[in-house]
Amino acid sequence: MSDRLLEWFQNHPDEYISGEEISKEWNISRTAVWKQINRLRAKGYDFEAVPKLGYRLIQQPTRLDERTLLLKLKTSRFGRQLRIRSKTESTQNEALSWAKEGAQEGALVLAEEQTSGRGRQNRPWHSPPGKGIWMSMVLKPKIPLQFTPHLTLLTVVAVCRAIKRVVPVDVGIKWPNDLLVGERKICGILLESFAEDERLLSVIAGIGISVNLDEQDYPEGIKDKATSLKIASGKEIDRATLVAEILYEWEQLYQLYEEQGFGPVRTLWEAQSITIGRTISVNTPYGEVNGVAQGLDESGALVLLGRDGQYRKVFSGDVHFL
Amino acid sequence: MSDRLLEWFQNHPDEYISGEEISKEWNISRTAVWKQINRLRAKGYDFEAVPKLGYRLIQQPTRLDERTLLLKLKTSRFGRQLRIRSKTESTQNEALSWAKEGAQEGALVLAEEQTSGRGRQNRPWHSPPGKGIWMSMVLKPKIPLQFTPHLTLLTVVAVCRAIKRVVPVDVGIKWPNDLLVGERKICGILLESFAEDERLLSVIAGIGISVNLDEQDYPEGIKDKATSLKIASGKEIDRATLVAEILYEWEQLYQLYEEQGFGPVRTLWEAQSITIGRTISVNTPYGEVNGVAQGLDESGALVLLGRDGQYRKVFSGDVHFL
CATH class of the missing domain: 3.30.930.10 (Bira Bifunctional Protein; Domain 2)
Structure with a gap:
């Protein structure tokens, strides 16, 4: 049912159709009409609903095909x-x-x-x-x-x-x-x-x-x-x-x-990078490390310069900006 | 069946029992006796088989328990x-x-x-x-x-x-x-x-x-x-x-x-190590690398010294001694 209704909307891109007209045309109840419209909405189709005029299809989902x-x-x-x-x-x-x-x-x-x-x-x-x-x-x-x-x-x-x-x-x-x-x-x-x-x-x-x-x-x-x-x-x-x-x-x-x-x-x-040059804190498995992010070393680790003037390498962890 | 037969052997560590005796005692065919003995052998039990005397259990598997x-x-x-x-x-x-x-x-x-x-x-x-x-x-x-x-x-x-x-x-x-x-x-x-x-x-x-x-x-x-x-x-x-x-x-x-x-x-x-100091060849994903194995670097890679005087690191591969 929703396939045929959808087809109608797709073939009439600028037209409104009321719930009553749908109900008569496809011989279904008004409640069923409302359900079909909602089913299509959940699939990514968008409808404009204007009192007295009815529904008009305004957007279709673009599928990845x-x-x-x-x-x-x-x-x-x-x-x-x-x-x-x-x-x-x-x-x-x-x-x-x-x-x-x-x-x-x-x-x-x-x-x-x-x-x-x-x-x-x-x-x-x-x-x-x-x-x-x-x-x-x-x-x-x-x-x-x-x-x-x-x-x-x-x-x-x-x-x-x-x-x-x-x-x-x-x-x-x-x-x-x-x-x-x-x-x-x-x-x-x-x-x-x-x-x-x-x-x-x-x-x-x-x-x-x-x-x-x-x-x-x-x-x-x-x-x-x-x-x-x-x-x-x-x-x-x-x-x-x-x-x-x-x-x-x-x-x-x-x-x-x-x-x-x-x-x-x-x-x-x-x-x-938006990390480099900023003062950050990293939760590593060994504890928290703070410092200004300097860049990457050759292994991909992040190099931090601490307030104590020491460079530290961070291999894994979540970064928080301070 | 093989459980009861095994029990007999375990209870009579120094005795021989012939195929015929087993056949009579447990009321099974001679072929069945032979099959049971082989089944036990596959499990790690070892038998001495002496003509006329029969079988004697000489070794039991030690189980990891x-x-x-x-x-x-x-x-x-x-x-x-x-x-x-x-x-x-x-x-x-x-x-x-x-x-x-x-x-x-x-x-x-x-x-x-x-x-x-x-x-x-x-x-x-x-x-x-x-x-x-x-x-x-x-x-x-x-x-x-x-x-x-x-x-x-x-x-x-x-x-x-x-x-x-x-x-x-x-x-x-x-x-x-x-x-x-x-x-x-x-x-x-x-x-x-x-x-x-x-x-x-x-x-x-x-x-x-x-x-x-x-x-x-x-x-x-x-x-x-x-x-x-x-x-x-x-x-x-x-x-x-x-x-x-x-x-x-x-x-x-x-x-x-x-x-x-x-x-x-x-x-x-x-x-x-038996690798270090020897001339070896390593099949790496990047091709064959030859040289004298020097030792490990801090990442665990093997360092080779080639005949050209160059040091090369090997991260993975099969080693062959030359």
Whole structure:
């Protein structure tokens, strides 16, 4: 039923149809009409409802579809093996299973919606349908385990550069791999790595970007800490274009890293950083470390200069600006 | 049936019983007798078979049992959560599942037999019943991902020291974590690591030691590359004693590492190494590297001095002596 009703709306883009007319035309109750409209709204269709005139379709969700995305891709490997799901538990879990079944490097899982998307330390990641980029890619880098943190930094640099190419927003990197607009998080990155002795076997790289979320899409606890590209730029963003741009930047940078090592990535990371030069506090497994962030060392650790004049390296932890 | 037959043998340690007598006593066919004897042999029981006299039990397998092992343990955490299996697919898989279900650091899985034990790069690991130490332990080290190779080196040092305390054999470390007697492998170590960004979440450390294997226990392809502690020392080794000693050395060294970092582990590793000072070739993901092994750097990489006078670091690969 909702398919035929939707078809009518799509074929009559400027027309209003009242609940009564729908009820008669499709021989359903007024309550059923109301339910169908709400069902479509939940799927991302938006209707104007004017008393006496009725409903008019004013916005349709843009779906990520395989053909459109593949046409936009400028990469040779990244995203060339592609799975787009309308709903999945977690793109990380799905990409990991796929990797175990033999997915190639660059295999990508995208989902319109994640029902239990997760960020670092198993924190839930809010991934409502149709408005974000929730994706995970399989990497099989031929690098020593020691260099794994380079990949985290490389990935956030690629996403940051891609966003800036597509959307006019002032986005910057908080160490190691958060992207912020102002003080609000717009993107989270999670790399899960699997190693055998000193050999890195595979990495599942997850990227979550709040693209077209509106203020009301955020639950209470997140509202003041997060924002979206749409809120920040005032424009609806074409997700397929952004995905294609991210994959392109990412693949380019990955090749550069394979050829030239961490040097160029470090320079690019530092150039996009909003952490460097600021006084910060980091919760490390060994306790809290404070200081002014100086830059990255060759392993990807963050170097802090303390008030005591001592330099300290931080390998992992959450950064807080002081 | 084989239980009652076994009981008879155990109660009559010096007596022979013929196939015919067994057949009459337990009212089974001669073929069934022969099958029962073979079934017991496969479980590690050994019989002398003398024409006309019959069978005599000459050796019983010593089982690893929880009570005996716990009594020998000198550790506070390592091995205190304990699962001993008579047969399992792979102690690595079982320890990993256990870790996911919340096993503490130090949780240990031991098996008398592995049906698909595995070494590095999914190579099969020969783990016949009752004669080896096939075990995997859960570690949850609070160290940066970059330092994971330290754990591999720490583990092999602990095993090497423990073996030397219990068995009079000249065992040495081949980089990074094989133990050899002469040119033959006596122990393999496999660390599987799981990380989230730059945080190491858990490590499953697998140790496989050929303890009481005899020459005929090795399949053709392995025979000339492997040996056992029994073959090397000429003595049957008590496995529980050796397990307890390994866990003790391992826990001690792990605590030392937590307190003082990699320095002491590096010194101990180098002292037990049979790699240093030798001309070797290493198959790395980037190609073959040759040179004289000099020692470890602070990350655990092996430093080689090439014929061109250049120093090169090797992070992963298989070592071949030239």
